[in-house]
Amino acid sequence: MFWYHEEVERLERKEVLPKGEKLRVLFYGSSSIRLWPNLEEDFSELDIINQGFGGSTLAACCWFFKRLVPQYKPDIIVFYGGDNDLGDGRHPEEVFIFFKEIMGxxxxxxxxxPVGFISVKPSFNREYLLNSIDYTNKIIGEEITDRYPNCQMIDVYTEMYAINKVSGELFESDGLHMTEVGYDIWRTAVKEQFLNRFISESFPIDKTPKI
Known part of the structure; x- marks a missing residue:
């Protein structure tokens, strides 16, 4: 996985700041995470760390995990992967194995x-993979329900698929990377399906004004 090394080394050099009063949420995964515009502003009540790296597969996220995640001591992790694995020809069952590995x-x-797994998104560029994407989300979602009470599948697939059928506004010209409209769906899904549940249950946000 030498083609990731330059970006991974850049992320390794990112300063590890002392933990403040805000909950620390680390976003991890492929370019869909790395390119998220205004990520910190979208979740301004939290201390956000973006450790996404372009083109990464879920397999690569497992391989580089120890170099990119533990030193930040996150309170919560949100990650996205599997999209590029399927694009590279891996089967849903292989993505499932890597999901279990990263959870371990x-x-x-x-x-x-708490861990939020963003479902594999549908896209014009990978429309030929829709059946595999749908099955990948299904088996990972079932595994989360059965085995991981601290994990939540964040479903972005359903709304994105519905909009894709009538509009091309979710994606850039490459048909793969998202526009701000696509990220609006992700932001809302992460908050409503995941953060609202786990923060309210176990990690209440201190909303006291910071001086």
């Missing part, structure tokens, strides 16, 4: 913290 890494190095 999170538990080993970060503890039993």
């Amino acid at each position: 890494l999170i538990k080993e190095f970060c503890g039993d913290i």
